[in-house]
Amino acid sequence: MQVGIDSFAAAFDENSLAVNPAERLRQLVQQIEHADEVGLDAFGVGEHHRREFLDSAPAVILGAAAARTQRIRLTSAVTVLSAEDPVRAFQNFATLDLLSRGRAEMIVGRGSSIEAFPLFGFRLEDYDELFAEKLDLLLTIRDHEHVQWSGKHRPALTGQGVYPRPVQNPLPIWLGVGGTPQSFVRAGQLGLPLMVAIIGGEPRRFRPLIDLYRATGMQHGYSAEQLKVGVHMLGYVADTTQEAAEHAEALGGVSRISFQMNAASLPQVKMMRAIDAIGARVLPALHQAETDTGK
C-alpha cells in the first residue's frame, strides 16, 4: 500500500491570521521535498479559487516540487475538471510528467471548489454533464495524440495534436469521488482508479460502493489491477497506522492511503514533524503488516 499526503495551500493559519503567501508556498515545496526524503509515495496539492487559498494553479506549484524531488509521485488533489479546459489540464500535467520524469498524476473531481464555476463561466447546475463531457475529452487526449472530439461545453477538436506527450503512457488519472453511487459506477465503467474521500464517519460504510465499483469494472472487462482503490482521509497521523491497516482491510484492499493535512496552514515545524512521523512509523508499520499478511 502506498502512503501519501494531500495538502491545500491555505492562506491563513490556525488562528485565521494571514500568512506570507510566498513563504507559505516555499514551505509547501519544502514539505514535498521532505516527504520525498523520508520515502512517502505521493504528495497531492488541492485546487481552490478563493481568497482563503493560494493553490489555484497546482501544476505550477508541483512543477517547483518536481525540480526538488527524486521519487515521490506528484498529483492534483483534486483538479476541478468541470470548470477546466481538458486540453490545458492535460498539457499542464504532461509537462509536469516530463519535468518529474514520469511522476505526475491527476485526480479529477466533479463538484469540489464550486467557486470555480462562476469564475470560468460555467453553470453549477450543469456540473454532472460538464464533468462527464470533460472527462471524456481528457481521456480521449490521453489515448490519442491527434484528437477528434465534439461536445456541448467546449469547441470541437478536428484532429489537432495535443502536446507535449507525457513520459507515462497512460498518464495516471484517478477519479476522485465522495459518496455518490453514480460516481463509483462511472469509475468502474471507465476502468479508472478510484480515490475515495472519507471525510467523516466510518470508512466501512463505503464498502458497498467500492464493491459496486469493482463489480462494474469487472463487467466492463477491466482487471483487478486496473481497478485500484485509494483512500483520502483526514488524519494527523499519530495513531492512524493501525487504523489505516484496518480500514484497508474493511474496504477489501486499498492501493494508496493519503492523509489530508494543512486545511489551515499549520506551523512548518509541526508539518515537518508529522511528515517525519509518517516516514518513521507509519510506512514501516504498514509495510510490516503487508509482509505479515503476504500482500
Added chain:
Amino acid sequence: MQVGIDSFAAAFDENSLAVNPAERLRQLVQQIEHADEVGLDAFGVGEHHRREFLDSAPAVILGAAAARTQRIRLTSAVTVLSAEDPVRAFQNFATLDLLSRGRAEMIVGRGSSIEAFPLFGFRLEDYDELFAEKLDLLLTIRDHEHVQWSGKHRPALTGQGVYPRPVQNPLPIWLGVGGTPQSFVRAGQLGLPLMVAIIGGEPRRFRPLIDLYRATGMQHGYSAEQLKVGVHMLGYVADTTQEAAEHAEALGGVSRISFQMNAASLPQVKMMRAIDAIGARVLPALHQAETDTGK
C-alpha cells in the same frame, strides 16, 4: 541595461532528430539555473502547441526553474494571450511570482503560435479583437482583486475574486510586438513596457515605431520610466556585445536585451558555454559601456 535569454523547448535537435523530452526539459531548467548563477537578469520560455515543441505550459516549466534559482527574472516569451483565458494566465503567473518571491513576468503577444487558435476554439480572423479584449481583462485582473468585466469572447465576471495575488504589485506585463504600428500605439496608450522582436534586418528601422510608442505613452500621461523598451533578438552571443550596445543607442535607449537561443535544441554543452559567454563577456562589457556613458 538588463540582459536575458529567451528559449523555446524544442523537441528536435539541429539535425531534426527527436530528443528525449524529459531530458530536454531537465536541460532547460539547468540552463536557467546556470543563467542565474552567472548573473543574467532574465530568462524567457516560449509557448507553442505543436509537435516540434515541449513548451505548451511555460508557467509549469518556469515553476520548476523558480525552485532552483535565486535572482533571475522568469518570464513567458511570449504568452499566446489571444487563445488563453486571462484568469488562468494571471493565476499561473501570480503563482509563479509567489514561488519565485517576486521574479515573474509576462510578455503577452497577439499572433504568435497561431496553431493555438483552432486548438482552443478561436478564429484566427478575430485575432486582434481577441487580443485587445483579453489584454483588457488581464490588466483589469492585475489592478483589481475583485473583477467586474464583460466582453464578447469570454463569460463575464461580476465581482469574483482572482487568486492568488502576486508578490509584485503590479505584476510586470510586457507587450510583445513585431512590426505592426498599431501594436506600438496600443502599448503606449496602455503604458505597458514594450518588448520588440527584431528577428531580421536592421534594428534601427524600428526607431520610428519606438518613437511612436514613446510619444503615444507620453500623451497618455505615462512617465519615461514606465515606457520601457526591451529588445528580443536572434544571436549566438559571440560578437554581439558591441552590436547590442549600438542597437540600444540606435533605438533611443533599451532597458533589456534578450537573446533568442535554442529554436532548435542545441547540444547542452553549447548552450551552457553560450550562457557562460554572456555572463563572462557580454554583461561586463555592457555594464562598462553604461558606466562610460553615464547611463
